[in-house]
Amino acid sequence: MGKWSRRAFITTGVLTGGALVLGVAIRPGNRAKKVKDLIAGDDETVLNIWLKIDKDNIVTVVVPHAEMGQGVHTTLPMMLADEMDADWTKVRILEAPGNKEYANYSMAKGFILGPRDIPSILMGTVDGFFLTATKHLNIQVTGGSGSVRFTGMFAMRVAGAAARAVLLQAASEQWEIPKEELVVKNSTISHLASDRRALFSDFAAKAANLSQPAKPRLKSSEEFTLMGTSPQRFDIPSKVDGTANFGIDVVLPNMKYAAIKASPVFGVKVKPLANEAIKDMPGVHKVVNLEGAVAVIADGYWLAKNAIDSLPITFETSANDAVEQSDIYDRYLRDMDTAIAEGNEEKDVKKGNIAAVFKEATNVVEAEYRVPYLAHATMEPMNCTALVKENSCEIWVGSQNPLGFANSVAEALDIDRKEVLVHNQFLGGGFGRRSVPDVAVQAALIAKKVDYPVKLIWSREEDIRQDHYREANVSRFKAALDSKGMIAAWNNQFVFKNEPEEAPHIPYGIDNQFIHYTNSETHVPWGYWRSVDSSMHAFFTESFMDELAFKANKDPYQFRREHLTNAPRYLKVLDMAAEKSNWGEALPANWGRGISLHQSFGTIVAQVTEIELVEDKLRVHRVVCAADPGFAFHPDGFKAQMESGIIFGLTAALYGEITIENGAVKQSNFHDYQMLRMDESPKIETFIITSDNFPGGAGEPSTPGIAPALTNAIFNASGIRIRELPVKNHELKADSKILG
Amino acid sequence: MKLNINNTIHEVVVNPATPLLWVIREQLGLNGTKFGCGIGQCGACTVHLEGTPIRSCLTPVQTVEGKAITTIEGIATGTTKLHAVQIAWIEEQIPQCGYCQSGQIMSAHALLTNNLSPTDKDIDEAMSGNICRCGTYPRVRKGIKRAAEILEASLSKKDTDHGEME
Known part of the structure; x- marks a missing residue:
């Protein structure tokens, strides 16, 4: 065996002090020993860094992701338990401590490699490489819709299957019966x-001395017993009786409270500040x-x-004190024009020859769209509790990135990273906001x-005004339609990527495409916001598709279909949405339907929205x-996430708008950064298509x-084309039928 | 100052202008009631004052002295551990992040106390003061209807029991 082979094995071991350990580590070396102190109590055996078994045969799954309502504390244990053939009623969950041992390397691997299968022979090398990369980045991230895709697929399922394999082997050896005759x-x-x-617990001791390859056989979907079912979520009972502990609920002896104004x-x-007032x-x-x-x-x-409200706080002047929202858009447009004039656009997609097509084209369509800045407005305002000693610090916080937080805190305090715990x-909403460590550093x-x-709590006003925002953006399109009403060329320019x-x-399927972008400087902090760039590009591209369908005098659904002949997976999703929404059936007067299709984070989603305009x-x-x-x-959790994402996106489409005025955010609380409420919440029907793709x-x-399904429906009902979000800024009129 | 919270009298020493929310959370350690906006816009801080839902973030504690206040920790009564609304919330798997749910449950509970067969319009009116960023509204609507069924069933059972006793 070569040097790599040692790392290619899932390692096992026995801990000192008599504790029995079945260490199944799916990274090089045996991590079980290092993490035992962090997660194991008396009479417990660390099975691997992703699970442990106690003497009562309880399997505890260690989940390296935060629960923020997406159900990850239930779905990930299901994936492990299914592969392990564990009794679901005896499975418990423990969130991994904010420790480097849990640096989320399966996640980084997923992001970088995508769904490609890793050859067994490369496993050690690949893991070693990614582990180093991940640890270097200090990530234990919950985001990018990646928990199931990466931690679930690369860590949970593999760990569950490996644990099953060593337990089975132990039983086989102990009973002297071939594995094939045993039932797990x-x-x-x-x-x-x-x-x-x-x-299982009876074989833990023996299994501790066994090693298994890093690629145990995983179940095929027909063999699943838990995966694909919807057991009740572990986190819900504590969320109906008030006992769930969010960051803001932390209570420590002698704790005091802080308010802040940035x-x-x-x-x-x-x-310099005069403190007399307080x-x-x-x-x-x-x-x-x-x-x-x-x-x-x-x-x-x-x-x-x-x-703090009584303090006469004043701030120094800055070059940005006079910046208005319109200045930011003006700069975008200037930078976009300059990039084209100088030919130094950042190229994203370049196919065929759009210039040649436009030169001959007779039916050219152009449109420009805008979206505003957006804040996250998690229900739980930003907060963090900290206890700082001479060379160490403990923080209590709901974080999408605990290791990143620890790193930032260590840097701010100038102490060793290992001394920050x-x-x-629980996160009272994440949506990307809780990946930024600003409040923990403060x-x-x-x-x-x-x-x-000290427990620091931000007011809602701080929360809205000191966010890291989804950027405002401008996207311009120019397309050519051929004589059959098909898109012959697609030119798209936007800001930032x-x-x-x-x-x-x-x-x-469009043969000639040029998709390009330009960077433009602003002083407004950027942050990950639920679906990130897709949150605006779906609005841009799917609005423009609708405009093209109209110009081609075609039904928007059929127009999309005609361009999907080489994309059967997309076509199936689009067809399902059209079929289930009774696309094509007549609607009452002043009603409209709109359709959209977009892929993000590996999931293809088509939506049809039905709206009504009642006067304005x-x-x-x-x-x-x-x-x-x-x-x-x-x-059921997947459907809940679809519902959640739709209402989140609908809120933004209808109301979401952060405006820069005098260099600062104009909005401050829910009265002027409006949220969708119960009386405006639509009926949502979700249909899942199982394609067995990654x-x-x-x-x-x-x-x-x-957003585009909504604005396309508004166009369908009224002829009013909305090219700038949010919808609330537009005057809507039923039956105006401007059409065009 | 004496406060009657969840049928227990608490003696607190506090600035009388302090919003009830912060007294409940910081003085009494009842953390189920949440801070969301501080201006009565989101409903995360909803508690009952003599059975009526109020926004505790805007209610100076001196104005509720001696009155019956109920928080999320105090709604489970009788022999079952959870209130019908809480049971329905689990059955329908409503909460996501869960932060707004104490407020949602308190508003739903108050609605159902006066109306055991709420229409969609009734639900819209009673629940539109409670914001949920995770968008659990469709499930909250289902949960309220389910809770109404549970309450209805337990009431008719009580009636029957009562009848038998008579």
Whole structure:
């Protein structure tokens, strides 16, 4: 065996102190020993870094992702338990501690490699490479709709199957019966012929001395017993009786509370501060100047908030003090024009020769679309509790990226990274916002000034004004239709490119395409926002497809179909949405239907929206959503995520708008950053298509397509084409029938 | 100051202008009631005052002294551990992140106390003060209807029991 082979094995071992360990590590070396102290209690055996078995035969699955409502604390254990043939009623969940041992390498591997299968012989090398890369990045990320796709597929299922394999082998050796004669089911191993039956826990000691290849056989979908079913989620009971612990609920001895006010214009320093106004306020302890923000520590949050509101805080001037939203758009347009004039656009997709087509074209269509900045507005305002000692720090926070938080805190405090311990809590909404460590760094810097723990809570106003925003953007299109009404050329230019890479790409068969972008500087902080770039590109591309269908005098659904002849998977999803929504059937007066199709995070989603215009009021009655995620591991959870993503996207499409005024965010709370409510919530019907392609995500893919499905429906009902979101800024009129 | 919360009298020493929310959370350690916006726009802080849903983030504690206040921790009564709304919330698998759900449940509970067969319009009116960023509205609507069934069934069972006793 070569050098790689050692790393290609899932390693096992025995711990000191008599504890029995079946260490199944799916990275090089045996990690079980290192993490034992973090996750195992008395009488427990660390089975591997993803699971442990105690003496009562309880299998505890260690999940390296945060629960933020997406059900990952249930679905990932299901994937492991199914491969292991564990008894679901005896499966428990433990969220992995914020520790480097859990650096999320299966996730990084998924992002970089995609669904390609890794040859067994390369496993060690590949793992070693990605492990290094991941640890270097300090990520233990919950995002990118990747928990099931990457941790589930690369870690959970493999670990469950490997555990099953070593337990089976142990039983076989102990009973001296060939493995083939043994039955593994519900956390027991039995031999029917000799009527023998024993629990997984009975074989843990022996299994500890066995090694298994890193690629144990995984079940085919016909063999699944848990995957593809919808057991109740583990996290829900605590969320109906008030006992769920979110970051904001952390209570520590001697803890005090802090409120904060940061510079409204991003990144500007606080001027020297006069503290007299709050000096004599009872219960108020300290003012902390954090350069770009001021914090007050008090006995209660309300006291701290009142105190900070009484402080005469002023900020230095900056070059951005006069920036208006229109300046940002003007700069975008200028930069876009310049890029074209100078021929230095960033090229994204270049196929065929659009110039040649446009030269001959007789039917050319152009359109420009805009979307505004968006805040996340998680229901739980940003918060973090910190206790800082001389060379160490503990933080309690709901984070999508606990290792990244620890790293940022260590850097801010100038202490060793290993001395920062993150206690991750339930997240009261993530949507990308809780991947940014800003609040944890603030909390640590504030707590550094005192010798007790401090819980820093942002007001909703801070939350809206100090976010990291989905960027405002402009997207321009020019297309040529041929004599048959087919798209002959597609030219698209927009600003910025983050991820997913394919967000601006279209599934439609168009021979001549040029998709390109330009960067443009702004002082507004950017952040991951549910579905990231897809949150705007689906609106851009699917609105423009609708405009082209109209110009080609074709039905928008049929027009899309005609361009999908080489994309059967997309076609199936589109057809399903059309069929289930009764596409083509007559609607009452002033009603309209709109359709959209978009792939993101590996899941293809088509949506049909039915709306009604009642005088100048818009009612969204129904959304039909067809989705192909390859396979839905927890179908009810998948549907819940589709519903969630649709309402999140619908909220943004109708109301979402962050405006820059005098360099700062104009909006401040839910009265001016409006949310969709119960009385506006449409009926949502979700249909899942199982294609057995590599699994796609669930948390994000339904968000992008709802905006165009909505605005296309408005066009269908009224002839009003909305090219700039949000819809609330447009005057809508029933039966205006401008059409064109 | 004496506060009657979940049928227990608590003695608290606090600035009388403090919003009830922060007294419940910080003084009494009942963390199920949540802070969402501080301006009565989101409903995360909903509690009952003499059975009526109120926004505790805007209610100075001095105005509720001695009155009956119920929080999410206090709605499970009788022999079953959970209230019908909570049971329905589990059956329908409603919460996602869960942060707004105490408020949703308190609003739904108040609706059902007065109306055991709420229409969609009734639900719209009673629930539109509660924001959910995870978009659980369609499931909340189903959950309220399911809870109404559970309550109806338990009431008719009580009636029958009562009848038998008589």
